[in-house]
Amino acid sequence: MGGAENIITVSRISKYFGEKAVLDDINLEIRKGEFVTILGPSGCGKTTLLRLIAGFQTPTEGVIKIGGKDITQTPPHKRNVNTVFQKYALFPHLNVFNNVAFGLKLKKQPSAVIEKKVKQALKTVGMTDYEYRDVDSLSGGQQQRVAIARAIVNEPEVLLLDEPLAALDLKMRKDMQMELKEMHRSLGITFLYVTHDQEEALTLSDRIVVMSEGRI
DSSP states (O other): OOGGGEEEEEEEEEEEETTEEEEEEEEEEEETTOEEEEEOOTTSSHHHHHHHHHTSSOOSEEEEEETTEEOTTOOGGGSSEEEEOSSOOOOTTSBHHHHHHHHHHHTTOOHHHHHHHHHHHHHHTTOTTOTTSBGGGSOHHHHHHHHHHHHHTTOOSEEEEESTTTTSOHHHHHHHHHHHHHHHHHHOOEEEEEESOHHHHHHHOSEEEEOBTTBO
């Protein structure tokens, strides 16, 4: 497998909290455009691994590369990745449009560009015509879609998803699984997804990485 194919390379990563190894010598390669799910029980280290790739934590040992570049110490906003969490973390004082536009405004993009990109992102997640709604007036599923739109509008190379459907009821979760799969296909970006739900992992993924006690 050629190194050029790999969008993410995790080499010999360990993470200690005090004496405890949360991650123990992890190696993982993810190819460009793949939908990879990290599956495992609570406390197995899967979320820690995701946070290391996102840049919210730094490893005790090892190297993480994105697109062939060592980003082990690079801060989150300088990595071409975006994260969608279980808690949607939308800004309650901003409407849907401004939530999605937030990252683009930070990058000082022209307003015509922002308008176009936000509309496209909302269309991708099936939320056209919701631009000027308050986020508080949306259902859980709709809020999660807005959170996904906010992540994909920045055109990241990698989308990291940390149990993004866990808070939804069963029917909505099933619907969103299908939509995520569809989004992955249409966007062509790499998805790295974390879940403890085996069925969800099997439904969504090209490849499943099973973790237990800090190891793959």
